[in-house]
Every structure is written in C-alpha cells, then in structure tokens.
Amino acid sequence: MRRRHLIGIIIVVLAISFCGMALRDSLSPYVSFAEARESTKIVQVKGDFVDKKVSLWDEGRGISFFLEDEEGTRVRVVYAGAAPDNISHATSVVVAGQYQGADFLAERILVKCPSKYQVEGDRQ
Amino acid sequence: MPKTTTFALLLWLLTVTTLVFTIVPPALGLGYLVRIMFFHIPMAWVAVLGFLLSAWWAIRYLRTKQMRYHLLSSSAARLGLIFCLLATGSGAIFAKLTWGAYWNWDPRQTTIFILLLIYGAYISLEASVEDPARRANAAAVYTLFSFITVPFLVFIIPRFFESLHPEPLINNAGKIQMDSIMIGVLLAALAGITGLFLWLLQYWMKRRTTKVRE
Numbered sequence: 001m002r003r004r005h006l007i008g009i010i011i012v013v014l015a016i017s018f019c020g021m022a023l024r025d026s027l028s029p030y031v032s033f034a035e036a037r038e039s040t041k042i043v044q045v046k047g048d049f050v051d052k053k054v055s056l057w058d059e060g061r062g063i064s065f066f067l068e069d070e071e072g073t074r075v076r077v078v079y080a081g082a083a084p085d086n087i088s089h090a091t092s093v094v095v096a097g098q099y100q101g102a103d104f105l106a107e108r109i110l111v112k113c114p115s116k117y118q119v120e121g122d123r124q
Numbered sequence: 125m126p127k128t129t130t131f132a133l134l135l136w137l138l139t140v141t142t143l144v145f146t147i148v149p150p151a152l153g154l155g156y157l158v159r160i161m162f163f164h165i166p167m168a169w170v171a172v173l174g175f176l177l178s179a180w181w182a183i184r185y186l187r188t189k190q191m192r193y194h195l196l197s198s199s200a201a202r203l204g205l206i207f208c209l210l211a212t213g214s215g216a217i218f219a220k221l222t223w224g225a226y227w228n229w230d231p232r233q234t235t236i237f238i239l240l241l242i243y244g245a246y247i248s249l250e251a252s253v254e255d256p257a258r259r260a261n262a263a264a265v266y267t268l269f270s271f272i273t274v275p276f277l278v279f280i281i282p283r284f285f286e287s288l289h290p291e292p293l294i295n296n297a298g299k300i301q302m303d304s305i306m307i308g309v310l311l312a313a314l315a316g317i318t319g320l321f322l323w324l325l326q327y328w329m330k331r332r333t334t335k336v337r338e
Contacts, residue, residue: 028285029229044228046286070286084224089153094228094288113222114153115290117161117302 030094033073037099042107044096045069052090054083064103067093079106086111133319140316143309151303160218162310165293166317168211172278173321174204175243179271182264192333194260198250199328201267203321205243212236223288231285235277242270 030046031039047067057064062080065087069075077095087093091114095106144162151158181197184190215233216226227233249266253259282289294300300307 027231027234027281028287030286046288086153086222092288094223108225110223110225110228110288112288113218113290114151115295115301116152117154117158117306118152119149119303119305120152120155 032069032071033067033075033104034071036104039098042096042098044094044110045075045104046092046094046112047075049087049090049093050074052088054087065093067095067104075104076102077104077106079109084109084111086113089114091115130323133316133323136312137316137320140309140313143312147305148309149303149305151306154222157218157221158306160214160221162313163317164211164214164218165310166314167207167214168278169314170317170321171204171208171211171239172274173318174200174202174207175267175271175274177325178204178267182268185260185264186268189257191256191260194264195329195332196325197267198263199325199332201243201246201263203324203328205240205247207317207321208236208240208243212240219288228288230289231287232282232289235281239274239277242273246270 029044031043033045033047036043036045045067047069049065050068051066054063054065056062057078058080062078063083064076064078066074067077078100079095087109090111092112094110094112095104096108096110097104097106099105140162144159148159148162150156178197178201181193181200185193185197215236219228219230219233220226246263246266250259250263253262279292283292293302302310
C-alpha cells in the first residue's frame, strides 16, 4: 500500500510539473522584437513607450512611435489609424502585427493601464 | 440572520457605492474608469476567500464526516466561482476600456480562465455522484487539491510574466501605490463585499439544510 501511494504521488508530481512547463510556454502571448522578426505570423510585442511621442505617418493617414522591448531593441511601430486616447499616459504598449521592412506594422494597439492609482492633477 | 444585520450590510454596500461615485477622485491615466477597480478587486479577493474556505471546510468534513461541513465547503466553492466569474467579467470590461480589448489571453486572463475551469469542474463532479456520502467525499478531496493551484494562479504566476494587467495592489517592492482616499474606499468595499459573501453563504446554507431535512 505504501509503495502504491509513493508511485501515485510520483505520477501526480510528474503530471503537475509537465503541466506547469507546458503552461509556461503558452502563458504569455507577448514576444520580443527579435522573435517577431523570425515569425511569419501576427505576433504581439510588448514594449516600453519610451519617448511618449506619437508622430504622423503615411501623410497623416496613420501614426508612428518607438517602442523598446525587454531586450532593449528599439523599433519604429507604424499603425494605419488613430492613436488610442490613453496612449499618452501609457508606460507600456502592446502591438499586434508583423515586421514590414525595418518597421513593425501594427494591426492592433493595446495600452497597459498605470499601476499607480494616483490622483489626476493636484487635489485641492 | 437577524434583519438588522441584513439591513446594516445593505446600508454599508449602498454607502460604499455612493462613495465610489462621489468622493473617489479621477486617477492619473484612468480618469473615472478607476471606479471599476472598487468592485473588481473585492470580487477577486472574495473568490479567493471562497476557495480557501471551501478547502478549510473540506478538511473539517474529511475529519468529522459531518454533512454540515460538506454543505459549507460546497457553498463556499460555488460562491467563489460566482465571484470569480464576476471578477473576470468586470476585468474584461476594464480591459476593453483601458487596454482596448475585452480579451487578449494576457497571463492574468489565462490564469483566471484556468481557475474558472477548475472550479467549474467541481460543480460537474458534485452533480455526477448520486450517493450523498460519496459525493461529499469526492467533492472534499477535489476542492482541497484545487486550492493548491490558487496561490500559483492568482499570486505567483502573474508576477513573473509580462502583463497588461496593473501590478498587484501590494507590488513586488511590497509597497502600496495608491491615493489615500482610494485606499480607504477600497478597504470599505473589501469589507462590504466580504460581508455580502458571508451573507450569501449563510442564506445558501439555510436553504440547503432545510432542503436536506425535508
């Protein structure tokens, strides 16, 4: 009986660690710019919105801005649409899309909300 | 439960809701969207509390084999699941308004989805065993093992992955970065929703025990 328990426990532990490892790879949808360059599919890159500056692109039909991923790669992101309203407050931005030459052409832009719950402006 | 307790709880919840919509200042970068946070965080907290209590009463049941503890454990797990669904829903709305998408399989969303599956399976398990004693045994063992995953899915894994979700309330540096009025209202909301959870639990227990007696 003892031995059977031990074998059972070993199987459970192995199963859990296997699930954990499988989960680790699929848990995050976000990749780096280097991985995005390798990929032929639409991928999501999460980066720091370092300059906090959005410029016009394609004669004003779209926008462009720079993102820096975790590995420190800085890439110009272009997007054929208007910037999300809250992008000026964003610290990080997720762009879904793929490389187009040296630029990253985004199909969707997601904005990370601030982690600090502070008051807007000064409270009187 | 005495009527005055019910009345006091109702009054407390109404007051908290009023405070959320009156004295809570607009937050930097979020504006008045920050109001959702005062419902979203307490719901997630109460879901974890429900799962914890379910595991605790499962231990009590396995020790004593008293049906009362099984009913408590089962009710806590079900309420936990309901509040977990509410947290997921309010989170998805919050995500749409801030990130720009209801669902993005963000690590936070993936882990809470797994949590919903785990405790959803609890309900199927309970429904699939006919014999009350066997059902109670199986449910107790299942909810006990399920709870092992909760700290990982809720507290540990999301901290190690890049996420669009804001940092947990108490961040990795162990500091709370929140305006003082907001903390006050959030604590009141936490107390209120916890009270609501306990009220629903006792109400559910009363209904289920009278059903058993009949």
